[in-house]
Amino acid sequence: MLINFSKMHGLGNDFVVIDAINQTVQLNAEQIKRLADRHYGIGFDQLLLVKQAQSAADFRYVIYNADGTEVSQCGNGARCFALFVRQKGLTNKANIRVETGAGDLLLQVNDDQQVCVDMGEPIFAPSMVPLLFEQQKTTYSVNLSGNEIEFSALSMGNPHAVIQVADVAAADVISLGAQLENHSLFPERVNVGFSEIIDSSHIRLRVYERGAGETLACGSGACAAAVAGIQLGRVTSPVNVSLTGGDLTIEWLGEGYPVKMTGPANFVFDGMIKL
Secondary structure, three states: OEEEEEEEEEOOEEEEEEEOOOOOOOOOHHHHHHHHOOOOOOOOOEEEEEEOOOOOOOEEEEEEEOOOOEEOOOHHHHHHHHHHHHHOOOOOOOEEEEEEOOEEEEEEEOOOOOEEEEOOOOEOOHHHOOOOOOOOOOOEEEEEOOEEEEEEEEEOOOEEEEEEOOOHHHOOHHHHHHHHHOOOOOOOOOEEEEEEEEEOOEEEEEEEEOOOEEEOOOHHHHHHHHHHHHHOOOOOOOEEEEEOOEEEEEEOOOOOOOOEEEEOOEEEEEEEEEO
């Protein structure tokens, strides 16, 4: 099977994007893991498939982690998706509606080629994150490596835990991220953000993504960190979120309103691979 693909990134969070409308693509978990291998494959944090919509949306957006598991949401990937379908001539719209496993996303390509993604409303009910706590709280706690860790929890179409830290550069992202990602409190695993508040409009963030490990950027993670900071009264919208790979602007007016994320997306190269 020969597959045409594009390599793209959003602030260093990298993707392989495949047009599954104009070519037949059927991949299993082992093939996805092989493609994700940075030595023997192409290498990526997530694989994005562009498919025909099953409703009135323009496209369907299917996402796989590097470990072959399918997920419902990826904010950085959504920005790449928007530029991909325009550059490849699949649409000329500046405002694009796409189906995802977490509902429809609205993507707006600005004149400067920055992409604004309407990520929908954050979800806080533990059963919907999902998180195995009966009562909804602003923060929760869990014991990791003998230490009590406090975190916020919410869904941005995928589950997020956000830990407030004094210095994100010194945070034990790998160890604590892996422990919390796979903790029994999160039956579908969780993305773990480590958030340092710089001032009332600026957050510095590192994210340990489920199925991928620490990445250079995570769009939905930036949204989750901004929402958590706003809920705690430590930042106000709009929030500049500085990730290892660059900055995103996150807007949220409070409960009942959607989260909007604006940032760049970039093509790296096009290629063809045989599986």
